[in-house]
Amino acid sequence: QVNLVESGGGLVQAGGSLRLSCAASGRTFSTSGTAWFRQAPGKEREFVAAAVTWSGLTTFYSDFVKVRFTISRANTKNTVYLQMNSLKPEDTAVYYCAAGLSGGTYLETTAYNFWGQGIQVTVSS
Numbered sequence: 001q002v003n004l005v006e007s008g009g010g011l012v013q014a015g016g017s018l019r020l021s022c023a024a025s026g027r028t029f030s031t032s033g034t035a036w037f038r039q040a041p042g043k044e045r046e047f048v049a050a051a052v053t054w055s056g057l058t059t060f061y062s063d064f065v066k067v068r069f070t071i072s073r074a075n076t077k078n079t080v081y082l083q084m085n086s087l088k089p090e091d092t093a094v095y096y097c098a099a100g101l102s103g104g105t106y107l108e109t110t111a112y113n114f115w116g117q118g119i120q121v122t123v124s125s
Contacts, residue, residue, distance in 0.1 A: 001026050002024055002025070002026040002099060002100060002113075002114040003024065003025045003026055003114075004022050004023070004024050004097045004098075004099060004114055004115060004116035004117075005022070005023050005025075005116060005117070006020060006021065006022050006095065006096070006097050006116045006117065006118065006119040007020070007021045007022075007023070007119065008020040008021050008119070009095065009119035009120050009121045010120075010121070010122070011122045011123075011124065012087055012121075012122070012123055012124070013123070013124050014087060014088055014089055014123055014124065014125050015086060015087065016087050016123070017083070017084060017085045017086075017087065018084045018087065018121060019081055019082070019083050019084070020036070020081065020082040020084065020095055020097075020119065020121070021079055021080075021081055022034070022036075022079060022080045022081070022082075022097030022099075022116055023077070023078060023079045024078045024079070024080075024099060024114075025078070032053070032099050032100055032101065033050060033051070033052040033053065033099070033100070033101025033102075033106055033111075033112070034050065034051050034052075034071075034073060034080045034097070034098065034099045034101070035047065035048070035049060035050035035051070035071075035097075035098045035099075035101070035106060035112065036048040036049050036050075036071060036080075036082045036095055036096065036097060036098070037095070037096045037098060037109060038091075038093035038094065038095045038096065038121075039093055039094050039096070039118075040092060040093040040094075043093075045096065045109055046062070047062050047106075047107045047108075047109075048061070048062055048065055048069065048082070048095070049061045049062070049065060049069055049070075049071040049082060050071065050101075050106040050107075051071045051072070051073050051080060052101060052106055057073065059071050060106055060107075064090075065084075065091075068084065068085050068086045068087075069082060069083065069084050069085070070082070070083040070085075071083075080097060080099070082095070084121070087121075087123045088123060089123045089124065089125045090123075091121065091123050092121060092122050092123050093120075093121060094118040094119065094120055094121075095118065095119055095120075095121050096115055096116055096118045096119075097115070097116040098112035098114065098115050098116075099112060099113070099114045100112055100113030100114040101113075
């Protein structure tokens with residue numbers, strides 16, 4: 001069993017930055033696909049970013065966060081991060097960490113075996 005715990009969320013003004021962290025216990029990230037998803041009220045959970053070990057670490061981003069967000073991993077700390085810059089009000093959502101990519105693609109929520117409880121990010125205009 002893997003437990004994922006997110007931290008670093010909160011309230012920030014538009015244009016500001018936040019860094020989310022996701023700490024894992026029970027399993028290492030070194031060989032596991034990890035990702036961030038988000039879910040706004042009344043909307044489906046959507047893909048934000050992924051870090052996948054394919055001949056080295058490869059990262060993927062959704063179009064709406066490309067350039068502004070950066071996913072990274074500290075394998076020795078068993079932690080994955082999401083640095084979020086130039087935040088917009090439309091980035092407001094609950095952000096979820098996911099790990100254990102197996103089957104499917106990194107874009108799909110069903111492809112991940114483990115999920116954190118989610119953390120609120122609110123961007124004010």
